[in-house]
Amino acid sequence: DPTGKVVFRAVEYDGTRFPAIIFGNIANQLRELNGMTFKESDVFVVAYPKSGTHWCYEIVAMLRNNSSELTKQSPPLIDRLPVEKLRQVSDGVRVSHLLPRHMPRDSIERRCKIIHIYRNPKDVAVSYFNFLKKTKEGELIKDMKFDVFFQMFITDQLHRGSWIDYVKEWTDFKEENVEYPLLNICYENMKKDLRGHVKIIADFLEVKPSEELMDKIAHKCEFQTMSAFKHNNIPDSMCRITEVRDKHIMYRKGEVGDWKNWLTVAQSEALDERIQARNLPLEIHYS
């Protein structure tokens, strides 16, 4: 299909889209997730894909473990792994691409801390395009031009649904639940001041690392350090989604503003208009 519709096999459910390849039966999967129980101390990192999920996850995991060791495995994605596997995760840090209304009820009732990281959607689109091309599924889109992909991104046809809906639902959740322990983090701000954000996240998690440890964590999470480590430690789960064995495809450039090398003025403005029309309460950072 030249429009790519067949390529991004998605399942529509409850007003949003899920990647068919990951989920199987969405209703069953969400029901199972909803039946799970959590601890008050569990922390969730939530994000639209390609917004810095792994970056944020690593900082949270280090702060929680009082260490400066990067993880060797991929984070446990709550909406991807079979429920049984998820239960075995011991450190209580979970990652999710779910909308707030699909989060397991128990996690919200227990007021588990949530960190939502968001990123300029133009860079998200570029990152997503480059990422998908390197996955096994990407074989199917190897000839797709960025123009076609971008059009699908802004018309909400990708298999992860709409970026605007995602970010809007999470920010609305916070507005409607002002007291809920949810922290919004902006990728571009974290890029500008990584050390400062390690402290912001530590305060939010109510942990008290030494200044020295926070310095080390910030150093380990700089793009160059982190991507070099990850390229040398490719988890099995990554090999299942990629044909590119010599690289960890989650770490590409880690830059702000790469979109300027990809989007035309018209494409950029088309996305701006859509965002303005939805009145997002967040500041979107364009470099």
Ligand code: A3P
């Ligand atoms: P790029 O493709 O623009 O490089 P996610 O983890 O949500 O899938 O997001 C992946 C994006 O975050 C990729 O963007 C990746 O390079 C970037 N990223 C990962 N680690 C990073 C870091 N330490 N600093 C900055 N960006 C990082």
